[in-house]
Structure formats: C-alpha cells, structure tokens
Amino acid sequence: MKKFGSGGKNMREMIDKILITEDEISKRVAELGKELEKEYGDRELVVIGILKGSVTFMSDLIRHIDKPILVDYMAASSYEGSESTGHIKISKDITVPIKGKDVLIVEDIIDTGNTLSHIIELFKEREARSVKTITLLTKPSRRQKNVEVEYIGFEIPDYFVVGYGLDYNQIGRNLPFVGVLKEEYYK
Ligand code: 5GP
Numbered sequence: 001m002k003k004f005g006s007g008g009k010n011m012r013e014m015i016d017k018i019l020i021t022e023d024e025i026s027k028r029v030a031e032l033g034k035e036l037e038k039e040y041g042d043r044e045l046v047v048i049g050i051l052k053g054s055v056t057f058m059s060d061l062i063r064h065i066d067k068p069i070l071v072d073y074m075a076a077s078s079y080e081g082s083e084s085t086g087h088i089k090i091s092k093d094i095t096v097p098i099k100g101k102d103v104l105i106v107e108d109i110i111d112t113g114n115t116l117s118h119i120i121e122l123f124k125e126r127e128a129r130s131v132k133t134i135t136l137l138t139k140p141s142r143r144q145k146n147v148e149v150e151y152i153g154f155e156i157p158d159y160f161v162v163g164y165g166l167d168y169n170q171i172g173r174n175l176p177f178v179g180v181l182k183e184e185y186y187k
Contacts, residue, residue: 011172015163015179020154022176025136025164028153029057032134033064035151036104040067046101046128048094050119051075052173053108056165057136057153061106072096076119090122103128107135108165113145120147136164137178154178160186 036045047065049058051073062071075092103123110116116133123131134151141158159180162172168181 011175014172014182014185015175016182018177018179019156019159019161020164020178025153025177026060029060029136030064032151032153033061036061036134037065037067040065040102040104042067043102044068044070045104046070046072046096046098047104047106048096048098048123049073049106050108050115051092053165053167054106054136056173057108058106061134070096070101074119076115098123099127100129102130103132105131105133107133109137109139109161110135110147110149111139111142113143113147116149117145117147137161137166 045065045067047058047062047069049055049071052075055073058071062069072094073092074090074094076090105116105119105123107116110133116135120131120133132150133148134153135149136153137156138149138152138154139156139158156178160168161178162168162181163175163178165173166178167173168186172181
C-alpha cells in the first residue's frame, strides 16, 4: 500500500468502480431497520457491532429502529491484509450482559464466515436467548463455514471492497459508498 495521501489524490480517485451507491445503501439500511423493529417488537434487544468495519452501518441502522435497544461493540478479527488467517482475535469485549437476551450481531461483510461462526458460538456459550446476524454485505462464493445470516443488505461478487466502514489497511472507511479499490493501491 502506498503511503496515505501519496500523489495528492483524494479518496474517490483511489476507487476503480462504485459497486453500491450512497442512495442504494441508505434505502436498504432503512428497510432493514424497519424489518428489525417489526421482528423484535417489545423484546429486549442487544445490538452488537463488530469493530471497526460495522460502525458506519450500525450507526445508520439503529436510527431506523424505533424501539428501546441496548448497543455495544466488540473488536474481533480474523484478518491480516486481504486474506484470512483462519484465526480470530478478540481485542475488545462487550460490557453489556447478554444472558437471556436477544442478541443481534452487526457485521460489515461476511466473507469466509470464520469470524462470524466464532462470535455466534461465543454468544451462545454466554447463554443469550437468541443470536441472529445482520450484515451489510456478503460474498457467498467465498464461504467456508456454513453460518446462518438472517439479514443481508447486499450480495456482492468476489471483489475486495472498501467504503461505508470497510477498509484496506485502515484506509477507505470514510467513503460514503461501497467501491472497489484500484489495483495499484494493493498490488
Ligand atoms: P470472514 O471471517 O467472514 O472471512 O471475514 C470477515 C471480515 O473480513 C470482515 O469483517 C472484514 O473485516 C474482512 N473482509 C472480508 N472481505 C472483505 C472485503 O472485501 N473488504 C474489506 N474491507 N474487508 C473484508
């Protein structure tokens, strides 16, 4: 990866193509929020965002759920660069107790499914009443683990994408759309 800001380029000039526009994202996120509001009704819901990629999605999503919910974040990753190592590391745990509660995991993208399968297992061990998952993006062609994902924003082909929370080596999270980085930035 070239140094951030090299060549005086702004973020948009680093993108090859936009896969999902800002408008498409905001419409879909609103739909998903309303679906969740209906689904959980008056049950106590703990919404847990997986840092850092889910932050943008999570912050938009929860504003479409017009119910009292609890919000927390966990930092868990199984990635180095752009390929999975097959390991998970929890560097920040939740502080809200989840025993007996309905838990909704918020992910940015499900790729191999390794990270998510570990997290679901962990929350079940902690005796959550139910554990479901919502993800902005999924790449079904890359799946290694057969994990159930109840709510999906968009299915995408096998591109490495950035934007709307997703990064490449920590860069690109602040783009308002989901796009594919130009090859020169990661080759
Ligand atoms: P999994 O464990 O499902 O293979 O990986 C999930 C995590 O890998 C995501 O939360 C994300 O951090 C990272 N990841 C997988 N595919 C992509 C991608 O296309 N772009 C970005 N930025 N991260 C990805």
